[in-house]
Amino acid sequence: MWLFMENLFRWFRSYLVCSFKGGDLERLFNMCRHQHIECWNMTLEKGCCRCRICLRDFWKIRSFISKTKVRVHIEEKHGFAFFLVFLQKRKGLWIGMTGCILMLYFLSAHIWKLEFYGNSYYTDEKLSKYLSEYENIHSGIWKQTIDSPSLEENLRLTFPDISWISIRTEGTSLIVSMEEMVKYDAETDSRALPRYIVAKKDGEIVSMVTRSGIPKVGVKDKVSKGDLLIDGINEIKDDSMTVTEIRTVGADGDIYAVVTETYNKTYEFLKTCKKYEKPVFRWTLSIGNQSFTFGKGPGSDEKNKTYDHFTEIFCLFSDIYLQKDQYISFETLPEWISSAACKKQAEDELSDTIREFSEKGVQILENNVKIVMYENRAEAKGNFVLIESIGENSETLMDEAQNGEIGETHEYNRIND
Structure with a gap:
């Protein structure tokens, strides 16, 4: 750091x-030292001394040079x-x-972007609209015209x-930071538990842990999709086993079962590929409600061609966007x-499927998938025997939904009668 500062100081001098x-070189440098x-x-090489000297000091040694009869040659200037x-x-x-500095000064004296922090109920669009319509604060306004306290x-x-x-x-x-009033809601403060946990797949229960609710199945029970696993309704009974109160406690638990999942994929030898040509670009500059287009897209004489269309939008400033459209025939x-x-x-995709099971925490008991080669295709088919979580949150049961539809039909028929 010290060496850098010293070189910088010498450069300014x-x-x-x-x-x-x-x-007489020796006499010359003795006079400079004095x-x-x-x-x-x-550096000294073959009777020639090469060194660096400040510009102001160089004018002082002109008399020394004439006295010592030394020949001097200026090689570089820094x-x-x-x-x-x-x-x-x-x-x-x-x-x-000068023009660049003046332009930077002019642009830096304006506001080009509005930023809002801390708002959740009031959106950025709503606040920007209010500032633009009622306070006349928009992109491009002078900084000096903004009265922050007001x-x-x-x-x-x-x-x-x-x-x-x-x-x-x-x-x-223009940075607008705010805090909104938060209304405390005791009901939403705690995590809402579902009313039921039902099976999302067919399988055989191998592990079950109930944290809340009443379990309806046990280990080694076989269940089908939609069967009730944990009931979140708690019935309170008296001494005569009569239900006196029903409380909704919510259902929560972990249920694992052995399930069978089918795997079947086909890979054809004959496929189609795309041969691309040179891409065509079109640029669109949008400033507020005005837009300007540069370049060209597909021509009208090329309607029979098929294109892949890619669009990218860049936000330069507030209300100023640049859109890039790329057409590749x-x-x-x-x-x-x-x-x-x-x-x-087929082997790579099968390996990816097995890796996805591992990442999801699914245990593979059996892998019965085989790859069979035919004349025009390859097939990977078989099944996996897995141990995975089959619990699914639900607010209604399948039987309740059906009963509700039947009850509406009876009521409808009674009214017609």
Whole structure:
């Protein structure tokens, strides 16, 4: 760090790389030392001394050079003074730099983006619309025209659910930070449990842990899809076993069962592939409600061609968007795939399926999938025997839904009668 600062200081002072030859070199450098003139990076080769010296000190040693009869040659020039000479010869560069600085100053004096933090009930669009229509604050407004205290007061009065708000400018962005009033709801404070847990697949129960509710099945029981596993309704009975009260406690638990899952995929040797041509680009610049299009899309004389269309949208500033449309024409051609490649694809997808089971925590008991090769295709077929969670949350049972439909039919028939 110290070396960097020293080199930077010398660059601002400006220095020369000189070579001294002939005469009395020793006397010359002794005179420089006596006058506290610094020379650094000195090298001596074949009677020629090469070193660096500050520009101001170089003018001081002119009398020393004439006394010692040393020949001096300036090889390089470095520093701020020579950089200014370089700029004086290029007026266009000065004009460009000045114009760039003025443009940056002009653009930085405006607000180009509105940012909202802490809002959940009031959306960004709603707040932006209010600022634009009633406060005349929009993208491109001068920073000096924004009265933050007055704007904060108006927002608090207009939106009563805002308990605290702060408005500040940061760069070219207007930052609106706020806090909204939160209403405490005791019912939503605790996690809502489902009324029932039913089976989502057919299987045989191997493990069951009930945390809340009444279990309706046990280990080694065979269940079908839709069967009730845990009931979240608790019936309170008296001494005569009469139901006196029904409480909804919710159903919660972990149920694992042995299930069989079928696997069947076909891989044809004859497939179709796309042969792409050179892409065509179209750019659309949207500023508010105005849009400008550059480039061209598919021509009207190319309607018979098929294209893949890709769109990307870039947000440059608030209300300023750039859309890039890419059209790539292609031709569909038949393609034969070797039997070895088809078999490898089937093996890879089978391995991916097994890995997905492992990532989901599903235990594989049996893998009965086999890959069979035919003349024009390869088939991977069979089944997996798995141990997985089969519990599914539900608010109604299948029997209850059917009973509800029947009851509505009877009521409808009674009214007609």
